[in-house]
Amino acid sequence: MNASRQHQPGAEILRVDGISMRFGGLLAVDAVDFQVQRGSITALIGPNGAGKTTVFNCITGFYRPTGGQISLRRSDGSIASLHRLKDHRIARAGVARTFQNIRLFAGMTVLENLLIAQHVKLQKATGFGIGAMLGFPGYRAAEAEAIDRAVEWLRAINLLDRADDAAGGLPYGAQRRLEIARAMCTMPALLCLDEPAAGLNPRESDDLAKLLVSIRDGTATRSAATSILLIEHDMGIVMRISDHVVVLDHGRKIAEGTPEQIRSDRHVIAAYLGEDEDAA
Numbered sequence: 001m002n003a004s005r006q007h008q009p010g011a012e013i014l015r016v017d018g019i020s021m022r023f024g025g026l027l028a029v030d031a032v033d034f035q036v037q038r039g040s041i042t043a044l045i046g047p048n049g050a051g052k053t054t055v056f057n058c059i060t061g062f063y064r065p066t067g068g069q070i071s072l073r074r075s076d077g078s079i080a081s082l083h084r085l086k087d088h089r090i091a092r093a094g095v096a097r098t099f100q101n102i103r104l105f106a107g108m109t110v111l112e113n114l115l116i117a118q119h120v121k122l123q124k125a126t127g128f129g130i131g132a133m134l135g136f137p138g139y140r141a142a143e144a145e146a147i148d149r150a151v152e153w154l155r156a157i158n159l160l161d162r163a164d165d166a167a168g169g170l171p172y173g174a175q176r177r178l179e180i181a182r183a184m185c186t187m188p189a190l191l192c193l194d195e196p197a198a199g200l201n202p203r204e205s206d207d208l209a210k211l212l213v214s215i216r217d218g219t220a221t222r223s224a225a226t227s228i229l230l231i232e233h234d235m236g237i238v239m240r241i242s243d244h245v246v247v248l249d250h251g252r253k254i255a256e257g258t259p260e261q262i263r264s265d266r267h268v269i270a271a272y273l274g275e276d277e278d279a280a
């Protein structure tokens, strides 16, 4: 599968401008810039401790960056300044994420996990009022839509036959796919995935790669094509599905480009081999 595509310059959905994050005396992220093009898969890679998760946490509002700006350009052209928003507002602005460790509601069913992800949309349908309890038509319509969307995603991740099973009882690879489906049920403009292939066997990794490409292209369900930013250590997946790769080392961006460019970049090779660059 050669998933890489060309993109129009300036069609970015996310712009990260010089963000820095300091923890006491440690500058974990140092003036990092990059963009995510609309309809692309962008991978953030780098050795352990490079600052990838910290950048993610700044984008998704878990940390407020010490410096710099993060802007999300929505499809209507409006811009959300993510560095100024709290995490729940960032989610509402159209950014969904998954975590390194699976965070499903293990005791709830597979279907319930996908419905609960949509509670904000359901609340909105009744103006965050009592309409849900009274069964107002607006709420009923939104509820039917939420179920349809959940079923579509269950089909896309091959878990329709497990809809009523407890999420915690699914095999690990299926739980990872369910997490992604749960994030997609919020209909994000940008999907941020933190090490989605961690712990997967080769077949599960292959399924994941196909799922991510179909999310990018909008062919997984009837929902729109969705831009993806992912942190991933599995270089097989990164090189196979990414349109653009950004490489961090010691909190700084050391390279970016297509998978082919990154594969042969001497700074990247040196960082992964742990060599002193001057000696490389």
Ligand SMILES: Nc1ncnc2c1ncn2[C@@H]1O[C@H](COP(=O)(O)OP(=O)(O)OP(=O)(O)O)[C@@H](O)[C@H]1O
Residues within 6 Å of the ligand: 023, 026, 028, 046, 047, 048, 049, 050, 051, 052, 053, 054, 055
């Ligand atoms: N909350 C925090 N408080 C203090 N230091 C932190 C905090 N979070 C991260 N760090 C430090 O910031 C640096 C970057 O960590 P980060 O987790 O962002 O790296 P990473 O590239 O995601 O690494 P990995 O691939 O191992 O997950 C590390 O030195 C880490 O110890």
